Amino acid sequence: xxxxxxxxxxxxxxxxxxxxxxxxxxxxxxxxxxxxxxxxxxxxxxxxxxxxxxxxxxxxxxxxxxxxxxxxxxxxxxxxxxx
Amino acid sequence: xxxxxxxxxxxxxxxxxxxxxxxxxxxxxxxxxxxxxxxxxxxxxxxxxxxxxxxxxxxxxxxxxxxxxxxxxxxxxxxxxxxxxxxxxxxxxxxxxxxxxxxxxxxxxxxxxxxxxxxxxxxxxxxxxxxxxxxxxxxxxxxxxxxxxxxxxxxxxxxxxxxxxxxxxxxxxxxxxxxxxxxxxxxxxxxxxxxxxxxxxxxxxxxxxxxxxxxxxxxxxxxxxxxxxxxxxxxxxxxxxxxxxxxxxxxxxxxxxxxxxxxxxxxxxxxxxxxxxxxx
Numbered sequence: 001x002x003x004x005x006x007x008x009x010x011x012x013x014x015x016x017x018x019x020x021x022x023x024x025x026x027x028x029x030x031x032x033x034x035x036x037x038x039x040x041x042x043x044x045x046x047x048x049x050x051x052x053x054x055x056x057x058x059x060x061x062x063x064x065x066x067x068x069x070x071x072x073x074x075x076x077x078x079x080x081x082x083x
Numbered sequence: 084x085x086x087x088x089x090x091x092x093x094x095x096x097x098x099x100x101x102x103x104x105x106x107x108x109x110x111x112x113x114x115x116x117x118x119x120x121x122x123x124x125x126x127x128x129x130x131x132x133x134x135x136x137x138x139x140x141x142x143x144x145x146x147x148x149x150x151x152x153x154x155x156x157x158x159x160x161x162x163x164x165x166x167x168x169x170x171x172x173x174x175x176x177x178x179x180x181x182x183x184x185x186x187x188x189x190x191x192x193x194x195x196x197x198x199x200x201x202x203x204x205x206x207x208x209x210x211x212x213x214x215x216x217x218x219x220x221x222x223x224x225x226x227x228x229x230x231x232x233x234x235x236x237x238x239x240x241x242x243x244x245x246x247x248x249x250x251x252x253x254x255x256x257x258x259x260x261x262x263x264x265x266x267x268x269x270x271x272x273x274x275x276x277x278x279x280x281x282x283x284x285x286x287x288x289x290x291x292x293x294x295x296x297x298x299x300x301x302x303x304x305x306x307x308x309x310x311x312x313x314x315x316x317x318x319x320x321x322x323x324x325x326x327x328x329x330x331x332x333x334x335x336x337x338x339x340x341x342x343x344x345x346x347x348x349x350x351x352x353x354x355x356x357x358x359x360x361x362x363x
Contacts, residue, residue: 064348068301071308078315082124
């Protein structure tokens with residue numbers, strides 16, 4: 001890490017900034033989506049407390065699907081950092 | 084109603100030995116832990132084949148073979164001990180399988196395709212679930228050190244899980260794609276199947292084709308991202324606490340919780356993709 005030329009240093013800095021931005025911006029969408037799913041599940045649980053079991057599994061399932069775009073961002077961030 | 088948790092003697096001995104070994108290894112590792120430099124790199128060997136077939140991931144192949152043997156052995160053993168009055172294990176498996184069967188019956192519109200889809204979905208579910216769970220158990224693996232050589236990971240990493248490798252996931256996702264189209268041709272006939280691509284009007288033809296190609300990509304990358312990303316995050320976080328106690332919790336979360344949900348999601352999506360193609 002000691003003998004870096006200016007160009008290499010810029011590339012290193014850009015890598016870290018890019019990975020951070022990719023993960024940070026990429027997490028916004030899934031966060032909003034999962035929040036909506038959780039809100040819907042909570043509302044319907046309050047309306048029908050006897051359905052809690054079914055609703056929880058369905059909620060987790062759809063949250064896992066909604067999470068996938070965030071995971072693409074994570075993969076891209078790791079690719080930028082490590083490769 | 085039980086008011087307190089009681090352990091039998093064997094369980095106490097097992098837990099004692101487990102924690103003793105774990106504490107010993109943790110103390111032994113404590114001042115030797117370096118930042119995991121081989122993160123993101125896996126053991127690969129080159130074989131003389133054209134470009135894309137030219138590299139093999141030996142750990143994936145070994146672990147897949149071991150898993151298949153274990154699963155087949157367990158299935159044969161289970162079938163041998165089937166009884167009319169079910170034991171506890173048999174009834175647990177029956178509940179699980181009938182749960183999946185009801186799901187398949189709801190999604191698949193054609194009566195004669197329910198059983199084949201059920202077999203495919205449960206096979207995928209069992210394999211993906213057991214290989215995800217392996218990603219939550221500390222074990223022995225072969226990794227790559229910073230200089231490029233191989234190194235033995237002795238309980239500083241989880242078992243190598245086959246679904247943490249994109250090749251496995253793409254294989255299953257493409258398999259599901261082909262199965263869904265073959266079933267669609269069988270149900271609707273070749274002409275009707277071709278006509279579906281140009282529906283509702285021919286302008287949508289490229290959209291439909293892109294949609295079909297995007298299915299296996301998102302299907303496989305979802306599972307890969309969860310398992311591989313979880314593994315890398317566990318490695319980095321466990322370095323921060325020098326592998327003392329947090330890895331157990333993290334391995335539990337990423338391996339068991341996320342692994343179970345993702346295995347379920349993977350097989351549910353396989354059922355849903357096949358079900359969409361089977362609609363007339």
